Amino acid sequence: MDSVDLDNDAKTFAEQGYIGPFTLWEPEEMTAWWKTQRKALLDPQAGARKVFDNPVNYDRHLDIPGLSKLITEPEIVRRMQALIGSDILCWRTEFFPKNPGDAGTGWHQVETYAIGETSQGMLEATEHSPDLPMELTCWVAFTEAAKDNACMKVIPGSHRQWRYDEHAPMKWNNAARDNSFFGYNYDDIKIDKNWDPEQENVRYLEMRPGQFFIFTARCIHGSTPNISRRQRMGFAIRVVPNHVRVYGGMTGFDEFGHHFELDRHGCVQVAGEDRYGLNRMVRRNAWGDPFTPVERVA
Ligand SMILES: O=C(O)CCC(=O)C(=O)O
Ligand SMILES: [Fe+2]
Numbered sequence: 001m002d003s004v005d006l007d008n009d010a011k012t013f014a015e016q017g018y019i020g021p022f023t024l025w026e027p028e029e030m031t032a033w034w035k036t037q038r039k040a041l042l043d044p045q046a047g048a049r050k051v052f053d054n055p056v057n058y059d060r061h062l063d064i065p066g067l068s069k070l071i072t073e074p075e076i077v078r079r080m081q082a083l084i085g086s087d088i089l090c091w092r093t094e095f096f097p098k099n100p101g102d103a104g105t106g107w108h109q110v111e112t113y114a115i116g117e118t119s120q121g122m123l124e125a126t127e128h129s130p131d132l133p134m135e136l137t138c139w140v141a142f143t144e145a146a147k148d149n150a151c152m153k154v155i156p157g158s159h160r161q162w163r164y165d166e167h168a169p170m171k172w173n174n175a176a177r178d179n180s181f182f183g184y185n186y187d188d189i190k191i192d193k194n195w196d197p198e199q200e201n202v203r204y205l206e207m208r209p210g211q212f213f214i215f216t217a218r219c220i221h222g223s224t225p226n227i228s229r230r231q232r233m234g235f236a237i238r239v240v241p242n243h244v245r246v247y248g249g250m251t252g253f254d255e256f257g258h259h260f261e262l263d264r265h266g267c268v269q270v271a272g273e274d275r276y277g278l279n280r281m282v283r284r285n286a287w288g289d290p291f292t293p294v295e296r297v298a
Pocket of ligand 1: 104150217222
């Protein structure tokens with residue numbers, strides 16, 4: 001395990017917009033664990049409990065016990081706390097598979113997740129502080145992610161300047177492969193169409209299975225194409241401080257050509273407590289699974 005220097009993490013994060021990679025588990029441990037989770041994901045009983053009735057694997061931490069434990073791992077969560085404060089909820093998890101031959105994820109930058117057809121963000125901060133970001137993602141490598149199989153890439157410091165207008169409308173195109181975010185072309189919403197990242201400013205975050213890094217999605221990021229014969233699997237844990245309203249006023253949304261109905265969605269407190277009561281929360285039963293609604297705190 002890495003030694004933890006949380007003060008230093010906060011400083012590095014302020015400069016770069018991300019911290020890591022760090023080691024959660026050794027490669028053998030992650031590889032064995034992921035094999036078990038894969039089976040659980042294919043289990044039809046778990047499938048029936050899925051929050052969203054579509055093929056996109058959002059929020060499987062709400063029905064797969066291993067994933068619901070992962071999002072509260074102290075090694076991850078205490079680093080998040082050093083960056084955005086003690087009270088943190090997880091509002092979404094996402095799988096990011098990259099199969100051999102898949103294109104890399106194009107450069108993009110968001111904050112409120114106003115992705116796609118709607119210009120309304122999914123996240124709304126109710127408190128504003130110039131120094132604290134309103135969202136974080138922890139990207140965990142379930143497999144190796146090297147330069148030849150879709151490792152993540154970032155532009156350190158790019159979180160300080162908006163290069164993309166996330167509120168501008170962007171059409172989803174299933175056939176769009178290159179330079180895209182799974183069918184969304186962020187070039188459409190580039191503020192200065194002539195701007196492109198300088199190659200010398202790009203950092204490649206190669207990771208072994210079991211490593212992770214934490215970033216604000218304001219930090220411009222993407223991934224390399226998978227030109228190898230190995231699948232790469234990333235898992236994004238998206239969190240916000242409790243003062244952020246999640247999916248405010250929405251009953252559903254459309255993304256990646258699918259509809260997501262929010263009636264079964266809930267946020268999970270992964271650290272600290274909810275002093276705001278802004279969001280529908282769910283919690284694990286004593287036996288760990290499945291999640292059940294928590295009474296609203298008024
Ligand atoms: O895994 C990828 O290629 C992209 C991940 C990403 O953009 C994210 O986690 O926000
Ligand atoms: Fe992203």
